[in-house]
Amino acid sequence: MKYAVLISFFGILSLNAQNKQLLYDFYEIPQSLMVNPGVKANEKWHVGIPVLSGISFQAGTSGVTVNDLFANDGIDFNVKVRERVINSLNRRDDFSTTSQIEVFSVGFRGKNRPDDYYSFGMYGETDVIVYWPQDLAILAFEGNGGANIGRSFDLGHLNVRGEMVNVLHFGINRKMNSELTIGVRAKLYSSIFNFKSTNNSGTFRTTPGEQNLLENSIDADLQLQTAGVDEFLDIVDQGSGTRRRDVQNLFTRRVLLGGNLGLGFDAGFTYKLNERTTITGSILDLGFIYNTKDVRNFTLEGTASNEGINVFLPEDIDNLGTDLWQDLIDEIEAAVPFEENTNGYISFRPLKVYGSIRYDFGEGSTKTSSIDCGCAINVVGGTGEQYYRNSLGAQVFLQKRPLGIQPALTGFYQRRLGRSLSLKAAYTVDKYSFSNVGLGLNLQAGPVNFYILGDNLLAYQNIADSHYASFQFGFNIISWNGN
Amino acid sequence: MRPKLSLLFTIVILLFLGISCSDEQDFDQFDDLSITPAVASSIFSFEADEDFINTITTVNTFYTQTFIFEAFSEQFVAERLIEGTITYDFENTTSKPLNIIVEFLDEVGNVLDFENFSIAQGPNETQTRNVAYGPNGKPLDILINTASIRVTGRNLGDNVSVSTEPDAKVTMKSAAEFLFELLE
Numbered sequence: 001m002k003y004a005v006l007i008s009f010f011g012i013l014s015l016n017a018q019n020k021q022l023l024y025d026f027y028e029i030p031q032s033l034m035v036n037p038g039v040k041a042n043e044k045w046h047v048g049i050p051v052l053s054g055i056s057f058q059a060g061t062s063g064v065t066v067n068d069l070f071a072n073d074g075i076d077f078n079v080k081v082r083e084r085v086i087n088s089l090n091r092r093d094d095f096s097t098t099s100q101i102e103v104f105s106v107g108f109r110g111k112n113r114p115d116d117y118y119s120f121g122m123y124g125e126t127d128v129i130v131y132w133p134q135d136l137a138i139l140a141f142e143g144n145g146g147a148n149i150g151r152s153f154d155l156g157h158l159n160v161r162g163e164m165v166n167v168l169h170f171g172i173n174r175k176m177n178s179e180l181t182i183g184v185r186a187k188l189y190s191s192i193f194n195f196k197s198t199n200n201s202g203t204f205r206t207t208p209g210e211q212n213l214l215e216n217s218i219d220a221d222l223q224l225q226t227a228g229v230d231e232f233l234d235i236v237d238q239g240s241g242t243r244r245r246d247v248q249n250l251f252t253r254r255v256l257l258g259g260n261l262g263l264g265f266d267a268g269f270t271y272k273l274n275e276r277t278t279i280t281g282s283i284l285d286l287g288f289i290y291n292t293k294d295v296r297n298f299t300l301e302g303t304a305s306n307e308g309i310n311v312f313l314p315e316d317i318d319n320l321g322t323d324l325w326q327d328l329i330d331e332i333e334a335a336v337p338f339e340e341n342t343n344g345y346i347s348f349r350p351l352k353v354y355g356s357i358r359y360d361f362g363e364g365s366t367k368t369s370s371i372d373c374g375c376a377i378n379v380v381g382g383t384g385e386q387y388y389r390n391s392l393g394a395q396v397f398l399q400k401r402p403l404g405i406q407p408a409l410t411g412f413y414q415r416r417l418g419r420s421l422s423l424k425a426a427y428t429v430d431k432y433s434f435s436n437v438g439l440g441l442n443l444q445a446g447p448v449n450f451y452i453l454g455d456n457l458l459a460y461q462n463i464a465d466s467h468y469a470s471f472q473f474g475f476n477i478i479s480w481n482g483n
Numbered sequence: 484m485r486p487k488l489s490l491l492f493t494i495v496i497l498l499f500l501g502i503s504c505s506d507e508q509d510f511d512q513f514d515d516l517s518i519t520p521a522v523a524s525s526i527f528s529f530e531a532d533e534d535f536i537n538t539i540t541t542v543n544t545f546y547t548q549t550f551i552f553e554a555f556s557e558q559f560v561a562e563r564l565i566e567g568t569i570t571y572d573f574e575n576t577t578s579k580p581l582n583i584i585v586e587f588l589d590e591v592g593n594v595l596d597f598e599n600f601s602i603a604q605g606p607n608e609t610q611t612r613n614v615a616y617g618p619n620g621k622p623l624d625i626l627i628n629t630a631s632i633r634v635t636g637r638n639l640g641d642n643v644s645v646s647t648e649p650d651a652k653v654t655m656k657s658a659a660e661f662l663f664e665l666l667e
Binding site for chain 2: 143306325326462464
C-alpha cells in the first residue's frame with residue numbers, strides 16, 4: 001500500500017507536460033510546426049530521424065517537491081508529511097506530466113505550390129495530471145473523528161485525468177503573402193488508454209446526532225471513467241509467461257488504430273506587423289476521442305445518513321432481529337451504491353493556446369543564395385527577407401485543465417550566430433515556478449539539424465527540489481528552401 | 484568561432500541536464516510513514532418510554548436484544564485497530580431506577596466483556612461513561628473477537644409510578660472513536 005501511495009504521488013512525475021515555450025516560434029527547428037502549424041517555415045523539406053526527431057519530457061509539481069519529503073535532513077518523515085503535504089497543499093496543487101516521442105516526421109514544400117509546406121508524421125503522447133485531493137487526504141490521514149467532527153469533507157477534491165495516445169497528423173503551412181503565414185493540422189488520435197475522474201461532487205460529514213451521539217452523512221456524485229485500462233490489467237493479473245508479449249501486442253494494436261479513435265486539429269498563424277515586429281498564435285489539440293472499447297466506469301452516487309442502530313420502544317418491539325447492523329449497512333449501500341458500467345464516453349484532449357510577439361533587431365544579411373545554410377529567413381518566391389541576428393519577445397501559453405485555464409508567461413531572447421547556429425534563452429512564470437530560466441540551441445551542420453532545449457535550469461542545482469523539469473531534443477535532416 | 488560557441492552552449496545545457504546536483508535523498512524514509520486516522524461513528528441507541536416500561540409486569544427486564552456486530556472483527560479493521568473509546572450516554576426522566584447492561588459476545592455466545600450501568604430514577608443529568616480500549620484501557624481482543632452485542636434493560640423500580648416529567652423515557656446512546664493504523 002505504501003508503494004501504491006508513493007506511485008500515486010510521485011510516480012507520475014516520470015511522465016511529460018505541455019508548455020514548449022522554447023520550441024515555440026523557434027522556426028529554425030522543424031518541430032516548431034507542431035506547436036504552431038502557421039509558423040514561418042523555411043525548409044524545402046525535412047525528415048526527422050525516426051524516434052529521435054522529437055523527444056520531450058516535462059514534469060511539474062506546484063506544491064511539494066521530492067526534496068521537501070525525502071531529503072536526508074534528520075526531520076521525522078511524518079512531521080514532513082504533516083507540515084509540507086497535509087497542512088500545505090490545497091486542491092489546486094497538482095502533479096502533472098506529459099511526454100512525447102515523435103516516431104516519424106516528414107515535411108516537404110509543394111512542387112506546384114511552393115508557398116505551401118506540407119508535413120505529416122506520428123507521435124505518441126502521455127499526459128497525466130493529478131490534483132491534490134485535499135479533503136480526501138485529510139480524511140485519510142486524520143479521519144472523521146476528533147477535531148474533524150463537524151467538518152464537511154468535499155468529495156469533489158478527487159480530480160485526476162490521464163491518457164496515452166498515438167497521433168497521426170497531416171498539416172499544411174501556407175505563406176499567404178509576405179506578412180502572413182497560416183497553417184492547419186488534422187490529427188487522428190488512437191487511444192492506448194484513458195482515465196478521468198474530473199466532475200465529482202459531494203460531501204461527507206460527521207456531526208452530533210439527534211437520535212444518537214453522532215450522525216455520519218454522505219452526499220456523493222463520483223465517477224471514474226476508464227477506457228483501454230482493463231485489458232492491460234487483465235494481462236498483468238494473468239501473470240502468464242507471455243505477459244510481456246501480450247502487453248506489447250495489445251500496445252501495438254492500440255497504436256495502430258486498434259483502440260478508441262478520435263479527431264482533432266491545430267491551427268496557427270504568423271503575421272508581420274512591420275519589418276521587425278511579428279505576432280504569432282496557435283491553438284492545439286482541439287479534438288476529442290470517443291471511448292467505446294474496453295470501457296469500464298465506476299460510480300458512487302447517492303445520499304445517506306446514519307446514526308447507528310436506533311431502537312424505539314414500543315414502536316420497534318416487533319422489529320428486534322439480530323441483523324440490525326447488517327441491515328443498516330445494506331441500507332447505506334443501497335442508498336449510495338458503488339456501481340460499474342460500460343457506457344462509452346467522450347474525452348477531450350487538453351486544449352492548448354499559444355500567442356507571442358517578437359521584435360527582431362541587429363541586421364545581418366539578406367539571404368539570396370540557395371545553399372543549405374539553415375538561414376532563418378523565408379525566401380519563398382525568390383524574395384529575400386531581412387535577416388536579423390536578434391529577437392526579443394514575449395509569449396503567453398494557456399492550457400485547459402480540469403480545474404480551469406492554466407496560464408504561463410514567457411519572455412525570450414534569441415540570438416542567431418551566422419547561418420547555422422541559433423540560441424534561445426527564456427524566462428517563464430507559471431504555477432510551478434517563478435524562476436524558470438531555459439536555454440535552447442539549434443545547430444545546422446550541413447543537412448543535419450540538431451536541437452536541444454532545457455527548462456528551469458537553475459533548479460538543476462538541486463534537481464530533487466525542483467518544481468518543474470523539462471527537456472526536448474531531436475535530430476532532423478533538412479534541405480533549406482532555395483527556390 | 485561558431486563551432487566553439489555551439490559546443491560551449493551544448494555543454495552548458497548538458498551540464499545542467501546531465502550533471503545536475505541533488506541533495507542527498509533517503510527514500511527509505513517512506514517506510515516510517517504512519518497514517519492513523521481517528522474513525523468515529525455511532526453504534527447503537529434505544530429509547531423506551533415510561534408507559535412501555537410499566538407494561539412489562541411479569542419480569543423486570545423490559546428490553547433485551549442481541550444483534551450481530553462484526554464491525555471490529557472484520558479482518559481489515561481487526562488488523563489495524565490501535566486504540567479507541569466507546570462512549571455511552573444515558574438520560575432517564577422516568578420515575579424509576581434502571582439497570583442497563585451491554586455485553587460483548589463471541590461467535591458462540593460467550594460473554595467477553597460487559598458494561599453495567601446503574602441509572603438513578605429521573606429526572607437526572609445525562610450520565611456519560613467513556614470506556615477505553617487499547618494500551619491504556621481494556622484489551623482490544625474484546626472488540627476484535629466480538630461477534631454480537633446484547634443490550635438488556637431492567638426496571639429496578641415499580642410498574643405503576645409515573646413521572647411528572649413530560650414524555651418521560653430512558654434513552655441510551657453509544658458511539659465509538661478508534662484509531663486505525665493504515666500505514667506503519
